[in-house]
Amino acid sequence: MIQPILKEGERIDGLPSQKINIIQNPDMFSYSLDAVLLAHFADVKGKGTGLTVDLGAGTGAVGLFYAPKVTGKLALVEIQPELADMAKRSIAMNELTQRVSVIESDMKAIFEDIQPGSVETVLSNPPYFPLNETTKTNHDKHYQLARHELTIDLPGLAQVVNKLLKNNGKFYMVHRPDRLADIFAAFASRKLMIKRIQFVYGKANREANMVLIEAIKSGRPGGVRIMPPIIAYTSENNYTKAVSDILYGTSWS
Structure with missing residues (x-):
């Protein structure tokens, strides 16, 4: 790891299993x-x-x-300059500049940098919350963009994904x-066929608070697989095994 120069307020967090910081x-x-x-x-294709x-x-x-799961190149698309800058320095810190790059762009304009198809x-961890008349957005602009569909909604994201893949x-x-x-409707209308779903639960006997989804462009309809659930925490608020x-086991690759 190359030791970076951190700016005020910054810290380094790591994922030991992948040896990524x-x-x-x-x-x-x-x-x-x-x-x-x-x-x-996320699986590895081919x-x-x-x-x-x-x-x-x-x-x-x-x-x-x-990144450690694949050998090909990765492009990280981020609209916020401050976050894009941290991503660039993280790439250098992890010595991945030969394979990983950052494109500072609105994802709807990404085709100026990446050829369609x-x-x-x-991969995407998009904003979760739609905008409507009752939406209460966070006053901090970084959290607003990360949590609320200010710059793109689910149908828009599905359209970008369809064009990229x-x-x-x-x-x-x-x-x-x-x-x-909303996810099923947006994906189906843009030829993204959902094939695998996994629900994540904060604790046992609670409602799911996350869902992981795999979809294939122009895949055959049907055949959705529901994977075994992930339970994140024990009753003592420790991570489950x-x-x-x-987080801490052997490398996923």
Whole structure:
């Protein structure tokens, strides 16, 4: 690891199992367990040599955690300059500059940098909350963009993904279970066929608070697989063995 120069308010957080470290500023935005679980959930297509794109990458957590699983190039797309800068420095810190790059862009304009139909795998941990008349957005602009659909909504995201992916390319996303109807509708109308779903529960006997989704561009309808659930915490508020293994166990690759 190359030791970076940190700016005021920044810190380094790591994922021991993948031997990846991320520069973050908690006053702007920090990745959480959903980013780790998404990178773990995402499979490798073929030999992993194709292009992977992380849409709405933030500080680069999902893409960088996924990077050790593949040998191809990754592009991290982030609209906020401060977060994009942290992602660039995290790439250098992890000595991944030969394979991983940052594109500072609105994802709807990404086709100025990435050719349509050229991407093998797309990853995204998008804003969870739709905008409506009753929406209460966070006053901090970084949290607003990360949590609320200010710059793109689910149909818009699905359209970008469809245009990026090759036929039979795969899309992996983490979202909220209460948006499943919106997700299915947005994906189906844009030829993204959902093939695998895994629910994440904070604790046993509680409602799911996350859902991990795999979809294939132009895949055959039907055949959705519901994977065994992930329970994050024990009744004593410690990580369960399954999650602890993901965080601190052997490399996923």
